[in-house]
Amino acid sequence: MLEEKDDTLPNAEDNLESTPEHTDETSTTPEETPATEETISAEETPVTEEETPATEETITAEETPVTEDVVTEEPTPEVVAETTPEVEEVTEESEQTIEEHQEAVNEVHENAAEEAEDESANERHEIPVLDYHAMSMEALVTELEKLVQNEKVQAIKDHVDGIKSEFNEKFNEVLEQSKADFLAEGGNSIDFHFSLPVKGKFNVAYNAYRSKRNDYYKSLEKDLNANLERRLALIEELKGLLNVEENINNTYKHFKKIQEEWRNAGSIPKTQYNNVWRTYHHHIERFYDFLHLNRDLRDLDFKRNYEEKQKIVARAEELSKEDDIIHAFRELQNLHRLWKEDIGPVAKELREEIWNQFSAATKLIHDRRQDYFKNIDKVYEQNLIIKEEIIAKINAISTGNYTVHNQWQNKIKEIEKLRQEFFSAGKVPLRVNEETWAKFKQAVREFNASKNTFYKSLKKEQQDNLSKKLALIELAESLKDDDDFATTTPKMKKVQADWKKIGHVPKKISDKIWKQFKNACNHYFDKLHAQKNEANKEESEALEKKKTFLDAMETFELSGDTKQDIETIKEKISEWKSIGRVPFSKKNIDNKFNKVIDGLFNKLDIDKQESELIKYTNRLENLDADKINSEIIFIRRKTDEISAEIRQLENNLQFFSNSSSNSPMLKKVHQDIDRHKKALATWKAKLAQLRSL
Structure with missing residues (x-):
C-alpha cells in the first residue's frame, strides 16, 4: 500500500523484540504478524546483516501504516485474531499509478517535515518585503x-x-x-x-x-536535540511495554502516558523527523497487535479512528475542488499531519481502502498544484518579457543627452513611472528572478549616475550664483539705512531686479540667504513707506485746506479796480500754492482752482495776452523738471506751426494783388495773419518764461 510504503522504517529491525509467548486463545497466526510477506526495501532502509536480529518476524514496507495512533479509550485485555487482506497482483500499469501517487504523497510529507522544525515558517511570508x-x-x-x-x-x-x-x-x-x-x-x-x-x-x-540569530539557532539546536533524545527515550519506553509483566490496564495507562508525552515532546531536527516517527509508529502497531486487548473496545477505537479519517478524506476531497489551490495544498499538509500524529489506526481490512481514498485526494490536489505552477510559469514568462521591455526603456533614457534641469526632472518622473510599472508587472520565473532584478537595479543606477554627473556639473554654477547673491546682499545691507529716498530707491529696485536674474544656489543655503536679502530690502522699503505715510498725512491736511480755500474763491467778488484786482488774484494764487501738495489722486482740485482763476481774469478789462501769461505763470508752479522740458519742446513745435501758418497766409496775399482793399476775402486773410501773430507772441512769451525757470 502507498501508506505503508511511505512509512517504511529504516533500521526498524533494530527496534523489534521477540514475540512473547501467549496462550492458544490469543496466539497470532503468520497472517496476523506485521511483517511476514516481504522485507524492507533496500533503497529505503539499508540494514546490514549484523544489524538484523535473530527473529522470524521482519517488517514489510507495505504493512507499516503512516499516521495511525491509538485512541484514548481504555480497553479491557483481550486480543482477537485478525487476518491480513489478500495481496492483489501488481501490474505494470498499477505500479506506475502507485509511483505517481507515492510521488504526490512524498511531496506533501516532505513539505510537512520541512515545516516541522520551525512553527514560524508560515509567518515569514506575512512580513511584507518593501522596495x-x-x-x-x-x-x-x-x-x-x-x-x-x-x-x-x-x-x-x-x-x-x-x-x-x-x-x-x-x-x-x-x-x-x-x-x-x-x-x-x-x-x-x-x-x-x-x-x-x-x-x-x-x-x-x-x-x-x-547576535539574536546566533542565539536563536544555538537555542534551537539545543532544543531540537533535547526533543530528539526525549522522543527516542519514549520509543525505548514503548518497546519495553511488550515485555512488562503487569496488569493490562496499568500497561495501557502507561501506553497512553507515553502517547501524551510524545505529542508534547516538541520539534526535532527535520532530517530525523520521518525516521523517528516511523519507528515510533511501528511500535504503536506492535503494541496494538500483540497486546491482550478487549476486542469490542478495540473495534470501537478502530471505528472512531475510521470515522475521523473519513472526515479527513472528505475534507481533502473538498479541497481538491477549491479554487485557491495554494491554500488547499497547505491545508492538505495539515491533514497529513493530523493523519500521522493525532489519529490512531483503523482495522486492518480498512486500512488500505481508507488510505487509498486519502491518497487519491492527495494526488488530485498535487496534480492541480503542478498544473497551477505550469500555467503560472507561462504568466511569469510573460511578466519577464514586460520587465525586460521596461529595463530596455530605462537604458534608453539613461543614454539620452539632457542639458537643462527641466529635462532631467521630466526624465526622473519617467524613470519613477517605469519603476512602478516594473514592480506592478508581477513575478518572473525563479531561475531568472535574481538576474532580472540585478539588470533592473543596474539600469536604474546608470540613470542615477548620469543624473548625479549632470547635477554635479551644476555645482560650480550654483557656487558662482551664490557669490553673486552674497554680493547683492552686501549692497542691499549697505543701502537699507540710507534716507536719501529719491536716490536710493532706484538702486534698491535694481538690486531686486538683479537678484531675480541670478540662477539657483545650493539648496542647503538657499533659504538662509533669501531671508537675509529679504530682510535688508524690507528694512529699507518699510522706512520708505513710513516716510510716504508721513507725507501723505501732510498732503491730506493740505487737501482739506484747499477745499476750504476753493469754496471761498468760488464766492469771491472783484472790486472793479483792474490793477488792484490783478494783484489780489496773484496773491490768491500765491496763497493757494503755499498750502502745499495734495495726494496724487486728488490733483484735480488744482484744475478746479485754475478754472476759478480763469473766470476771474475773464472778468477783468485787460489784454487777453496779459491774462493768458498770468494764468500760464500760475500753472508753471506745478511743473517738475521733466514736464518743463516737455513743455519747452511743445511750445517750440507750436511756434513753428504758427510761423508756418503766417508764412502761408502772407503768400496767399499775392493772389489778391488785383483785388479791392474792401474785398471780404482779403480782409479775412489779414485778420487771420493778425490773430496768428498775436498767438505767436503769446507762445514766445511763454517760452521765455520757461527758459527763465
Missing part, C-alpha cells in the same frame, strides 16, 4: 531596526539580506563619489578618510540581528 532599492540609507536602517526589534529573527533573513545588500551599494556609491571629489580637489588617496553616522547605526542594528 529597498527606492529607500534611502536612513530609511533602510530604520526598517532594519524595526524588523530586529519587532519580528522573529528566524523570519526576517531574506528581509535583512535585501536591506544589507542595498545599504552597502548605496554607501559604496557615496564613498566612491566622496573619494572622487577629494582626489579632484588635489587630495591624496592615502589621506582620504570617510565616515557617515548612518553607517554606524546600520552596524549596530545588523550586529544586533546577528
Whole structure:
C-alpha cells in the first residue's frame, strides 16, 4: 500500500523484540504478524546483516501504516485474531499509478517535515518585503531596526539580506563619489578618510540581528536535540511495554502516558523527523497487535479512528475542488499531519481502502498544484518579457543627452513611472528572478549616475550664483539705512531686479540667504513707506485746506479796480500754492482752482495776452523738471506751426494783388495773419518764461 510504503522504517529491525509467548486463545497466526510477506526495501532502509536480529518476524514496507495512533479509550485485555487482506497482483500499469501517487504523497510529507522544525515558517511570508532599492540609507536602517526589534529573527533573513545588500551599494556609491571629489580637489588617496553616522547605526542594528540569530539557532539546536533524545527515550519506553509483566490496564495507562508525552515532546531536527516517527509508529502497531486487548473496545477505537479519517478524506476531497489551490495544498499538509500524529489506526481490512481514498485526494490536489505552477510559469514568462521591455526603456533614457534641469526632472518622473510599472508587472520565473532584478537595479543606477554627473556639473554654477547673491546682499545691507529716498530707491529696485536674474544656489543655503536679502530690502522699503505715510498725512491736511480755500474763491467778488484786482488774484494764487501738495489722486482740485482763476481774469478789462501769461505763470508752479522740458519742446513745435501758418497766409496775399482793399476775402486773410501773430507772441512769451525757470 502507498501508506505503508511511505512509512517504511529504516533500521526498524533494530527496534523489534521477540514475540512473547501467549496462550492458544490469543496466539497470532503468520497472517496476523506485521511483517511476514516481504522485507524492507533496500533503497529505503539499508540494514546490514549484523544489524538484523535473530527473529522470524521482519517488517514489510507495505504493512507499516503512516499516521495511525491509538485512541484514548481504555480497553479491557483481550486480543482477537485478525487476518491480513489478500495481496492483489501488481501490474505494470498499477505500479506506475502507485509511483505517481507515492510521488504526490512524498511531496506533501516532505513539505510537512520541512515545516516541522520551525512553527514560524508560515509567518515569514506575512512580513511584507518593501522596495529597498527606492529607500534611502536612513530609511533602510530604520526598517532594519524595526524588523530586529519587532519580528522573529528566524523570519526576517531574506528581509535583512535585501536591506544589507542595498545599504552597502548605496554607501559604496557615496564613498566612491566622496573619494572622487577629494582626489579632484588635489587630495591624496592615502589621506582620504570617510565616515557617515548612518553607517554606524546600520552596524549596530545588523550586529544586533546577528547576535539574536546566533542565539536563536544555538537555542534551537539545543532544543531540537533535547526533543530528539526525549522522543527516542519514549520509543525505548514503548518497546519495553511488550515485555512488562503487569496488569493490562496499568500497561495501557502507561501506553497512553507515553502517547501524551510524545505529542508534547516538541520539534526535532527535520532530517530525523520521518525516521523517528516511523519507528515510533511501528511500535504503536506492535503494541496494538500483540497486546491482550478487549476486542469490542478495540473495534470501537478502530471505528472512531475510521470515522475521523473519513472526515479527513472528505475534507481533502473538498479541497481538491477549491479554487485557491495554494491554500488547499497547505491545508492538505495539515491533514497529513493530523493523519500521522493525532489519529490512531483503523482495522486492518480498512486500512488500505481508507488510505487509498486519502491518497487519491492527495494526488488530485498535487496534480492541480503542478498544473497551477505550469500555467503560472507561462504568466511569469510573460511578466519577464514586460520587465525586460521596461529595463530596455530605462537604458534608453539613461543614454539620452539632457542639458537643462527641466529635462532631467521630466526624465526622473519617467524613470519613477517605469519603476512602478516594473514592480506592478508581477513575478518572473525563479531561475531568472535574481538576474532580472540585478539588470533592473543596474539600469536604474546608470540613470542615477548620469543624473548625479549632470547635477554635479551644476555645482560650480550654483557656487558662482551664490557669490553673486552674497554680493547683492552686501549692497542691499549697505543701502537699507540710507534716507536719501529719491536716490536710493532706484538702486534698491535694481538690486531686486538683479537678484531675480541670478540662477539657483545650493539648496542647503538657499533659504538662509533669501531671508537675509529679504530682510535688508524690507528694512529699507518699510522706512520708505513710513516716510510716504508721513507725507501723505501732510498732503491730506493740505487737501482739506484747499477745499476750504476753493469754496471761498468760488464766492469771491472783484472790486472793479483792474490793477488792484490783478494783484489780489496773484496773491490768491500765491496763497493757494503755499498750502502745499495734495495726494496724487486728488490733483484735480488744482484744475478746479485754475478754472476759478480763469473766470476771474475773464472778468477783468485787460489784454487777453496779459491774462493768458498770468494764468500760464500760475500753472508753471506745478511743473517738475521733466514736464518743463516737455513743455519747452511743445511750445517750440507750436511756434513753428504758427510761423508756418503766417508764412502761408502772407503768400496767399499775392493772389489778391488785383483785388479791392474792401474785398471780404482779403480782409479775412489779414485778420487771420493778425490773430496768428498775436498767438505767436503769446507762445514766445511763454517760452521765455520757461527758459527763465
